Structure formats: structure tokens, C-alpha cells
Amino acid sequence: MAEENRDKQENIIKMCNEIAKTYDIANRVLSMGIDKLWRRKACTMAFDFYDKKQIDTIVDVACGTGDLMIDWEHTGASKGISVTNIIGIDPSVGMMEVGKTKIPHRTFVEAGAESMPLEDETADFISISYGIRNVVKREEGLKEFARVLKKGGLCVILEFTKNDKDDFPAKLTKFYMNNLMPHIGGLVSKNKDAYTYLPESIEAFITTKQMCDELKAVGLEPVFVKGYSLDMSTTFIARKI
Numbered sequence: 001m002a003e004e005n006r007d008k009q010e011n012i013i014k015m016c017n018e019i020a021k022t023y024d025i026a027n028r029v030l031s032m033g034i035d036k037l038w039r040r041k042a043c044t045m046a047f048d049f050y051d052k053k054q055i056d057t058i059v060d061v062a063c064g065t066g067d068l069m070i071d072w073e074h075t076g077a078s079k080g081i082s083v084t085n086i087i088g089i090d091p092s093v094g095m096m097e098v099g100k101t102k103i104p105h106r107t108f109v110e111a112g113a114e115s116m117p118l119e120d121e122t123a124d125f126i127s128i129s130y131g132i133r134n135v136v137k138r139e140e141g142l143k144e145f146a147r148v149l150k151k152g153g154l155c156v157i158l159e160f161t162k163n164d165k166d167d168f169p170a171k172l173t174k175f176y177m178n179n180l181m182p183h184i185g186g187l188v189s190k191n192k193d194a195y196t197y198l199p200e201s202i203e204a205f206i207t208t209k210q211m212c213d214e215l216k217a218v219g220l221e222p223v224f225v226k227g228y229s230l231d232m233s234t235t236f237i238a239r240k241i
């Protein structure tokens with residue numbers, strides 16, 4: 001089982017390396033640009049919940065090509081909040097290579113969520129956008145977030161959770177994700193497998209309620225949970241208690 005998990009995790013990272021160069025453009029096309037709004041809104045909400053003008057450290061886990069790191073910086077600046085350190089962590093070197101060209105003045109570290117080379121209680125915020133689904137050892141990852149966060153610090157998660165509803169909006173988003181996304185993503189990235197994995201991994205993922213339960217189990221208390229765009233993307237903000 002341990003070996004199976006390791007292979008699964010290695011395959012995910014390999015796939016992310018393969019799509020790294022076309023990842024941003026595929027995101028923009030597939031979400032029609034809305035993914036940018038989901039990230040920015042999450043940053044704004046987190047700053048509102050934290051209520052400090054000076055923030056020492058934000059760790060963005062599964063940072064990929066750095067989009068959320070950029071949003072932390074810009075949203076903070078627009079609110080007059082200065083952030084001393086924004087650290088991107090990801091096991092995919094290919095993704096971070098693209099990120100380094102976009103936000104070269106920030107730090108990138110090659111590591112997985114389940115084992116972060118960071119001291120206890122040093123981060124004000126830990127964020128992860130569309131990455132927690134890829135962390136095979138999710139429980140270990142969430143425990144790491146709780147370990148590295150300062151008391152009162154915020155964990156900010158954006159994710160496509162499994163939608164167990166059977167109403168029209170749920171059917172519509174599932175149709176888009178299962179039937180259109182693999183073709184469009186495949187065309188843009190020339191890697192149809194990666195964009196077939198996407199809806200499959202969402203279907204195999206946990207629901208919003210289960211995510212909240214898992215956060216609580218590691219001492220992260222949800223203070224804001226909201227689904228956007230027909231519940232396609234969900235934002236969780238949880239405080240370390």
C-alpha cells in the first residue's frame with residue numbers, strides 16, 4: 001500500500017512536470033479566466049479575517065506556477081499590507097521553473113505538503129490552491145499545515161471538491177468537467193491524460209463537509225467556507241486554534 005501510494009504520488013508529480021509550460025494558458029481557457037477571481041477573492045477574505053497590517057510569512061503549498069503567490073503580494077499591496085516572506089513549496093520542479101520567471105524575488109522550495117522543511121509555528125498563512133487533491137497522504141499534509149502555522153494563523157484552501165448533489169447546476173458542471181475539459185485541456189496542453197485525470201480526481205476526492213471535518217481533526221477550525229461558480233470551486237479558510 002505504501003509503495004502504491006508512492007507510485008501514485010510520483011505519477012502525479014511527473015504529470016505536473018509534463019504540463020508545466022502550458023498550465024497557465026490551459027487554466028485561463030478552461031475556466032474562462034474565472035480561476036484568477038477565485039484566487040484573488042480568497043486572498044482578500046483571508047486578509048480581512050487576519051486583520052494585521054504587517055505579515056511575516058505566507059507559505060503557498062503546491063504553488064505550481066506561482067499564481068497564488070502573486071495574488072498574495074498584489075492583494076496585500078492593494079490593502080496596504082506588507083508581507084515579508086512569501087514562500088512557494090512544490091515537488092514539481094517544472095512548475096516552479098515557470099513560477100520563478102513570474103515572481104523571481106520570492107523563494108521556491110522543492111518539497112511535498114506531507115513533509116515541509118519549515119520550523120513549527122512560523123507561518124501566518126498557509127495556502128494551497130487546487131493542490132490538496134494531489135496530496136496522496138492528505139492527513140499528513142494537513143497535520144503539517146497545523147504544525148507550521150502560528151496559533152491564530154490561517155489555512156486557506158481552494159479546491160474542486162466532490163459534489164454529491166444531483167441538481168441541475170451539479171449535472172451541468174459535471175458534464176463540463178467530464179466531457180469538455182479533457183478535450184479542451186488536451187488540445188491546449190497536448191496531454192489529454194492530465195485533463196482526464198482532473199475530473200476523475202475530483203470525483204474521487206472528498207466533499208466540502210468531509211474537508212471541514214478533516215480540518216477540524218487536525219486543529220484547524222473552519223471560519224469561512226464558500227462554493228463559487230455553481231460550487232465548482234470551494235474556498236476554505238480555517239484558523240489554527
Ligand SMILES: C[S@@+](CC[C@H](N)C(=O)[O-])C[C@H]1O[C@@H](n2cnc3c(N)ncnc32)[C@H](O)[C@@H]1O
Nearest residue numbers: 016062063064092095112113129130131134135
Ligand atoms: C493543479 S496544480 C495547482 C498549482 C497552483 N497552486 C494553482 O493554483 O494554479 C497542483 C500542484 O500540486 C502539486 N503537488 C502534487 N503533489 C503534491 C504534494 N504531495 N505536495 C504539494 N504539492 C503537490 C503539483 O506539483 C502541482 O504544482
